[in-house]
Amino acid sequence: MNITRLSTQQADFDAKLGKLLAFEETADEKLEATVAAIIADVKGRGDAAVLEYTRKFDRLPLADAAAMELPKSELKAAFEGLPADQKNALQQAAQRVTSYHKKQVQVSWNYLDDDGTMLGQQVTPLDRVGLYVPGGKAAYPSSVLMNALPAKVAGVAELIMVVPTPEGVKNPLVLAAAYLSGVDRVFTIGGAQAVAALAYGTETIPKVDKVVGPGNAYVASAKRRVFGVCGIDMIAGPSEILVICDGKTDPDWVAMDLFSQAEHDELAQAILLSPDAAFIEAVASSANKLLERMPRKDIIKTALENRGALIHVADMDEACRISNRIAPEHLELSVGDPQTWLPKLKHAGAIFMGRYTSESLGDYCAGPNHVLPTSGTARFSSPLGVYDFQKRSSLIQVSPKGAQKLGEIASVLAFGEGLQAHAQSALYRKGQ
């Protein structure tokens, strides 16, 4: 396996790093037109259109619209039918994710100013949320927990899950995770038609306020298109890991951490930064040694050879600067003193600190969310959280005394902007 080596000493390092990181999705006009047509059709014809697309794309001939819904008893049975170790692992993961997310709950606040005017914000949960869960191979129960539990912690009253079941094949772990997360209703539909049904509502599928969850290119395009009609979470790019290592972690561990990102997808990106040139070669050797035993070795090899890199840096300070430029989704700080370097790290979806904190522990069960900003968007966005399922209304209650002072300020500014009704409305409150 030939993984690119770079060094910050190279004169053209900046350009090379830029090229390595470059990733722009190409717009597929045919896909866009297909998705636009499906959305318009579902908006116009509701259930009938959803049933037709489900028959066509998922080869699932549902008898009628009611047959789209899975009974709750089936979710429960899926959970109860799991082997004990899986049942236990799902339960413990759910409990830890719930505990962590409870710390994120935002609460309403207000205060009185000197004139007795009340100012604040009222925080309320979204009423109803739709959760998209992919079918087939990429069906991850952990993804159900990570999307559903923050919504439940936020107090969302109704959580509607959609999951395609091509040819009727269901994933028991996914259904079990839905049961455990308190998902309220599950419909076996997928693709752009499922996103459209959630955004606009049909006779059977309730209209939601926000659609979250991962999906393929059709799902991503549909989410972009319905944004505004309802809310959406982020649109994720390929997964990424950046490991910063002082050279003292077991190279097998670091190689396996790079693999754990690379095995997701041939477009996934795994990068190592280290000031220790010998360690970099040790990780490369570990990677070559370990590759053969990995069932997903072809995907790992392609990802690491095409988009991976082992980068020699001058020191840890430089590693932190480069990390801030990359703004990685997952950042492993595999060093003895992670707290020393944390203040220098500005942009990352999640920071895995210390040698014991493999990214995979965070993916499943440490507590924090595994839905994280990709492609450098950690510069301006955050992990999925309870705050994504709450919203705020500003509160203002002006006292009669406050109306005197505020009426004066507002009317001067409103006249300055040529908005006389604004000015007059303010002046009325000060008795003019």
Next chain:
Amino acid sequence: MNITRLSTQQADFDAKLGKLLAFEETADEKLEATVAAIIADVKGRGDAAVLEYTRKFDRLPLADAAAMELPKSELKAAFEGLPADQKNALQQAAQRVTSYHKKQVQVSWNYLDDDGTMLGQQVTPLDRVGLYVPGGKAAYPSSVLMNALPAKVAGVAELIMVVPTPEGVKNPLVLAAAYLSGVDRVFTIGGAQAVAALAYGTETIPKVDKVVGPGNAYVASAKRRVFGVCGIDMIAGPSEILVICDGKTDPDWVAMDLFSQAEHDELAQAILLSPDAAFIEAVASSANKLLERMPRKDIIKTALENRGALIHVADMDEACRISNRIAPEHLELSVGDPQTWLPKLKHAGAIFMGRYTSESLGDYCAGPNHVLPTSGTARFSSPLGVYDFQKRSSLIQVSPKGAQKLGEIASVLAFGEGLQAHAQSALYRKGQ
């Protein structure tokens, strides 16, 4: 003036309300193509393209790229040249908006679980933000304060403002507001070319992490297109006000409050809900009486006749239910006991409570932000705030003891998902 009257007693009320609220932007394919071409050109040619478009669209022949930037001394001079009342009003508004927004600052947090594993989130400001300010008639200094001050409170290090100055005409109030808000650099460019320059950076314009601020259809389209390359704030629809009144506020006040929204734009929407049929007619009379003296009467009349409504409701409970369905940008609760009804109001950008709280006081100086979700998006989104200029990184530092337990859970789930590198990476940490 003929404002639509509706009553919830009408059999077809739901359908009529739905029709009244319906607003969907029509996609303008020519505009979209123009914007796509401008963005590609600015991305490819940088300053040269920006200068060309500025010459063409703003009829502003800048000598060179450096001439795009306004010296800070010019901002200061604009502020110092203002009449005393305007200077004072801007200062007081800025001070109040700053005080309020300081309550929104989010801080980093973490905790140790029973195994000594540290979990938390690190909250950091965005590095650099771009603020779009429209030129010409819709140039509102209050908008500069409302967008710039939350960014500054969040700790954004560099705030870059762009404002078109067609034919070189500058708005002193806007420049004064930029000075007062601590805007770091100002460039006299606008349109899609300015958004593209901020998103991708040029030789002269620094690349930013997020673009905020209102703009015309070209600016809105450009913001949608650069989303992902950088962050954006919301894309605002026409402004809206919903007044709920118990019938005991001066009808002139309520009529003027409806005007203050209607005067923005012929597409603006102003709706009154009241259980008092006689009061509704009194407000209609006030509106007819007051209209003639309004300089923007043509806009007000068009907006109220086309998109306004006076709605008779059975009681205050019903008014709250209808308000939740509308999810208005601005909600005036013009009643004697607003605290009684507040818990029933779930969706609104801002709630103006009590008879003294005209929406215009909140627009300018009460403290809360005037950038609010429109078109029913208050169901899932929030006012612009400090939180829009901060982002979070999850923190995880697993203890050796925690790695035992978490490694077990994660490996079971990872094997269940067929991700063996994830599983192995977790198992290494428990010594396997």
